[in-house]
Amino acid sequence: MSMIRDLRAAVVRPSRVSLRKDGGTYDATRSPAAASAVVDCAVYRDGRRIETETALTPHEAVRLVRRDGGFVWIGLHEPTEAEFSGIASEFGLHPLAVEDAVQAHQRPKLERYDDSLFTVFKTIHYVEHDQLDANSEVVESGEVMCFTGRDFFITVRHGGQGSLRALRHRLQDDPELLAKGPSAVLHAIADHVVDGYIAVADAVQDDIDEVETEVFSPGRKGSPRGSDAGRIYQLKREVLEFKRAVSPLLRPMQLLSERPMRLVDPDIQKYFRDVADHLARVQEQVLGFDELLNSILQANLAQASVAQNEDMRKITSWAAIIAVPTMVCGVYGMNFDHMPELHWRYGYPVILGFTVVVCLGIHRTLKRNGWL
Numbered sequence: 068m069s070m071i072r073d074l075r076a077a078v079v080r081p082s083r084v085s086l087r088k089d090g091g092t093y094d095a096t097r098s099p100a101a102a103s104a105v106v107d108c109a110v111y112r113d114g115r116r117i118e119t120e121t122a123l124t125p126h127e128a129v130r131l132v133r134r135d136g137g138f139v140w141i142g143l144h145e146p147t148e149a150e151f152s153g154i155a156s157e158f159g160l161h162p163l164a165v166e167d168a169v170q171a172h173q174r175p176k177l178e179r180y181d182d183s184l185f186t187v188f189k190t191i192h193y194v195e196h197d198q199l200d201a202n203s204e205v206v207e208s209g210e211v212m213c214f215t216g217r218d219f220f221i222t223v224r225h226g227g228q229g230s231l232r233a234l235r236h237r238l239q240d241d242p243e244l245l246a247k248g249p250s251a252v253l254h255a256i257a258d259h260v261v262d263g264y265i266a267v268a269d270a271v272q273d274d275i276d277e278v279e280t281e282v283f284s285p286g287r288k289g290s291p292r293g294s295d296a297g298r299i300y301q302l303k304r305e306v307l308e309f310k311r312a313v314s315p316l317l318r319p320m321q322l323l324s325e326r327p328m329r330l331v332d333p334d335i336q337k338y339f340r341d342v343a344d345h346l347a348r349v350q351e352q353v354l355g356f357d358e359l360l361n362s363i364l365q366a367n368l369a370q371a372s373v374a375q376n377e378d379m380r381k382i383t384s385w386a387a388i389i390a391v392p393t394m395v396c397g398v399y400g401m402n403f404d405h406m407p408e409l410h411w412r413y414g415y416p417v418i419l420g421f422t423v424v425v426c427l428g429i430h431r432t433l434k435r436n437g438w439l
Contacts, residue, residue, distance in 0.1 A: 104146035107235065112137030114242030125154050138218045138249050145225055158219050161185070168212040171225040175312065177319030184215040184330055186253065186319060188260045189312030192228035193270040205274060205305035206267060208312060211260065213253055215330055220249035222256070234259050250331040257320065257342050264313055264349045271309065274302060275356060282367050299364045306356045313350050320346050384433040391425045
């Protein structure tokens with residue numbers, strides 16, 4: 068609760084965002100040598116970016132929008148509470164949404180406040196690797212929080228992946244779509260995130276196919292026993308992280324595509340249906356991954372059990388063969404005066420030959436039955 072009270076107090080403080088010498092923006096509470104959390108700040112009117120001689124601060128962008136119309140799009144990367152407080156105050160953002168945006172580690176969701184929508188997306192990035200092992204990192208996650216208002220759109224990004232710079236440039240090349248306002252940007256980000264899911268799902272499918280092929284390859288002489296189980300378990304953990312990004316987002320996309328919202332243009336709302344459909348397909352694919360990995364893991368454990376049984380049969384077979392000379396040597400090692408063939412000239416070679424013949428007979432019988 069103290070955090071919420073602090074945020075409520077923070078959003079009424081004046082903005083501390085200033086202009087750097089190189090044209091960027093930064094919060095006055097940061098060290099001058101530190102990089103700014105504001106990645107980009109621009110005003111859009113009739114679908115086109117308003118060019119200015121110097122980089123706009125959020126405060127200047129707001130004044131420009133309220134004077135001449137249009138909307139402002141501010142992009143931030145991992146802002147501190149102090150940095151974000153001025154922007155939150157400028158746009159009247161709800162303290163609870165501000166807290167979530169600063170702290171991060173949120174599940175995907177859509178929350179509606181009086182004059183804004185707060186949307187959380189989990190970004191997923193596939194980590195390239197030469198060979199999958201028990202310690203391989205398959206997917207890497209980040210977060211993008213979006214504040215959508217009547218005349219503003221704010222993105223707060225966490226994590227090293229999921230840059231929106233290319234997306235911003237792509238939207239700027241489509242003024243007709245960008246003229247629809249902040250909801251067009253929200254749709255573009257949702258579509259961008261879900262397209263990333265599709266690409267990651269295809270890459271993870273290749274990893275699962277590789278593991279499945281190796282597990283079920285006949286006569287495979289591969290890595291040490293148990294390494295397959297480690298790789299499968301690692302894949303299951305990565306798929307679980309993937310599922311945590313995909314599954315909770317399905318309901319927000321359905322709401323954006325089905326329920327009329329004051330801040331979402333009706334023409335843009337139709338496009339959310341396509342995003343929701345793609346997301347549903349990815350969710351089915353991820354759930355299928357989990358079930359398939361469970362089956363592969365069970366098959367791998369069954370193979371390990373069968374291999375152990377085969378090892379035990381081989382050990383038992385050799386123990387049975389070795390038991391014959393052990394028994395013969397044990398009998399003739401006893402110190403009795405009257406034993407059969409004890410003083411016969413050919414007794415030793417006969418007994419030795421008999422032992423060899425019996426051992427070979429047992430070996431042939433066990434091999435014919437598949438024990439050796």
